[in-house]
Amino acid sequence: MPELPEVETVRRTLKELILGEKIKDVIVTWPKMVKHPDDVEEFRHRLTGQSFRDINRRGKFLIFELDDDALVSHLRMEGRYGLFPAEEAPDKHTHVRFLLDNGKELRYRDVRKFGTMHLYPKEEVFNHLPLSQLGIEPFSDEFTAGNFGTALRKTTRKVKPALLDQCLVVGLGNIYVDEALFRAGIHPEKKSNELSEEEVTRLHNSIIETLTEAVKMGGSSIKTYVNGQGEMGMFQQTLFVYGRQGEACRRCGSEIIRTVVGGRGTHTCPECQDS
Structure with a gap:
């Protein structure tokens, strides 16, 4: 999607x-x-x-x-x-x-x-639906580490399913949640309300960083995505974990693993995301 x-x-x-x-x-x-x-x-x-x-x-x-x-x-x-x-x-x-x-x-x-x-x-x-119940826009002034942390503390869900919830933060799907969590060094199964203030700040910054880089590169052409002129996005060439199960981590060399979290295929580095 x-x-x-x-x-x-x-x-x-x-x-x-x-x-x-x-x-x-x-x-x-x-x-x-x-x-x-x-x-x-x-x-x-x-x-x-x-x-x-x-x-x-x-x-x-x-x-x-x-x-x-x-x-x-x-x-x-x-x-x-x-x-x-x-x-x-x-x-x-x-x-x-x-x-x-x-x-x-x-x-x-x-x-x-x-x-x-x-x-x-x-x-x-x-x-009206579908816009009336959407959460914080990642590129808006409202998306501060403070507001983000407040939203995360309200749920006991694992952090990955929480980030996929469009009522909390909008625009994130499977690809960019995996990538943002990797960059922040946070395991996708950690509970949202147990993240430290430092972890919330790292995750907040990594979401903005990941999305900004992806927009600059035209998105990720996983499967069939092309833009309005039929052109592919190129961000998939720089992915750290998504779709790279069995390959070496670009940072530490450990093998990227694929598990299922919240019903979604999830890609992590067991060394870089041990917390």
């Missing part, structure tokens, strides 16, 4: 491609993707005639700001956006098409059909 760096990369790419473009029609061939409004025809009618004014992100969600409404889009496992000439036939995995005035189409393609779209008036978008 695309995590914060991948979604941020898509956001930046799409801003270069579609800002100011006007929607002249919308074609939805898999109505179940549209979660709000319930009526796909209403979805189509409301979008038609509006222009893309900005594209923002909240956690793993893209927020397309239009003239009157905001379209909230979650890519889930394999969703992707791309800009295509209108005369080029869409493939069978293209489920939503935004026909633009400039003769091109913004297309949403999703092999598994897990992606979701919610349309709300702009001034109401943060008052």
Whole structure:
């Protein structure tokens, strides 16, 4: 599933491609993707005639700001956006098409059909699910070591499942949680409320460091992720632990191991993450 760096990369790419473009029609061939409004025809009618004014992100969600409404889009496992000439036939995995005035189409393609779209008036978008219950944004001023520590102390869960909870901190998934925990020298099974102040500070800093580096490199193209122009991310070439089970730790040379924590495949160095 695309995590914060991948979604941020898509956001930046799409801003270069579609800002100011006007929607002249919308074609939805898999109505179940549209979660709000319930009526796909209403979805189509409301979008038609509006222009893309900005594209923002909240956690793993893209927020397309239009003239009157905001379209909230979650890519889930394999969703992707791309800009295509209108005369080029869409493939069978293209489920939503935004026909633009400039003769091109913004297309949403999703092999598994897990992606979701919610349309709300702009001034109401943060008052409704899926955005209303999200936690702290890692790149925001609110994400201080103090606020982060307060949130962690409220749960007795192991730190990895806690970090995957989008109600605590948004945007982190399996890849970047494993990487941040490694950089902080913290074992993923340690309980969140037992982290020392020093460990909280290390983890806070490692989350920001990991995500910042990943965004600069366009994210990690694990499996099928590409940005809005079909380009792969390159951060996977610098991963310390994720997907490297059986290989030598880049820091100490110990063998990276894979276990399951909170139902998720987890990669750790037994020497560098012994606490």
